[in-house]
Amino acid sequence: MENKPELKTENSMANSTFSDLIPAKSFALPNIFEMTCDGEKGSFGFMDMLGIQDYSTSSSLFDLIETPLMPTQSQPLLSPGSTVPESSEVVNTPATPNSSSISSSSTEAANDDQQAKTVEEEEQDQEKTKKELKPKKKNQKRQREPRFAFMTKSEVDHLDDGYRWRKYGQKAVKHSPFPRSYYRCTTVGCGVKKRVERSYADPSIVVTTYEGTHTHPCPVTPRGSLGILPETAGFGGGGGGGVGNSSFVIPQSHYQHHVQQQQQRRQQSYLHNSTPSLTFGTTNFSSPSLLQERRISHYTSSLLRDHGLLQDMVQSQMQMEPKQE
C-alpha cells in the first residue's frame, strides 16, 4: 500500500471531534491550502458563513470546488472557538464564498442517527452488508458516517495519512476528466472509507473525503511521531491547549521515494512526483480553520525551505505562490 509513512504524529490526547474522524494521522499533503471544518448545518453555520455548499448534497465534490481556489490564500474557514460536532461533516471548501446554497442533506440526517450508533453497531452493519450481499440495505437507508473533506494541492492523488488503505473502486466523475477513487481502511473492523478525486477546475487540487471513524490506532509506528515534524513543520506543535494540534509529517525520503515509484507504476494517468505527508495529530478543531490555516501556511513555508526530496512535494507552481507571511 501506499500508506506506510515512517513518521507520524501520535497524539493520544486527541479529544476533538475532528480527531474522531481522523485520529492522529498523517496526511501526505504537499500543500494544503484549504481546510475546512463544517459543523452540522444549523449548529454552527460555518458553511453559511463561508458560503460553503454542503457537498453531501452534491453529486460531486466538484460542486464544492467549483469555485477555483486561490492557492495563495488559506483563509480561515471556521470561526475560532467553534467546535465540530462528532457527526458533522467536515468539509474543506473553497474560500470563495459564492456558492450560497447550503442544504441540509439526508446525509446529515443519517449522521444524526449515526451519532447514536456505536462503533460496534457500525461494524456489525457493515459485516451484515457484506454477508448478505443481496438484501443489503434493503430496509434502511444507507447510513453515512460523518465525513470530512479537505482539498490539497498535490500531484499525488492518494495522500499518505498513516493508515493503510485498500482501493475498492474507481468511478469516472461526471464533468470531470479525473476519476474518483474509493479506499477503505484495511484494518479489520475498521470501516473507514475515503474518496479521492481531483478537481477538474484545478487539476493540481486533490479532494480527499474521509468517512467514518477509525476504530484502531494508526498502523504506522509511532516512532518519529512528533519529533520530526509538527513543531518544525509548524503544523503540529501546539498540542497544548488541545486546540488543533494537527501536525504535518515530513516523510522520510526513502519512503517517499518508494511510494513515488509505486505510484508512478500504478497510476499512469496522472503525474506523481511524490507522496508527501502531513499529519493531523490530535486535531482538536475547536477553532480549526484558523489554526489549521496558520499551520498549513507555516508548513508550506517549511517545505519550501526544506528542499531535499521535499522539493518534489513543492511544485513549482506552489513555489511561485506568494508565501503566506
Next chain:
DNA sequence: CGATTTTGACCCGCGC
C-alpha cells in the same frame, strides 16, 4: 502466495 489494484457489473437513491 498474499496483498492490493483494476475494472466491469450491479445496487441504490434521486430527479424527471
Next chain:
DNA sequence: GCGCGGGTCAAAATCG
C-alpha cells in the same frame, strides 16, 4: 417507471 450517477462488489490482474 425510467434513466442517471454515485457507491460498492468481486473476479481477475498485478505486484512485492
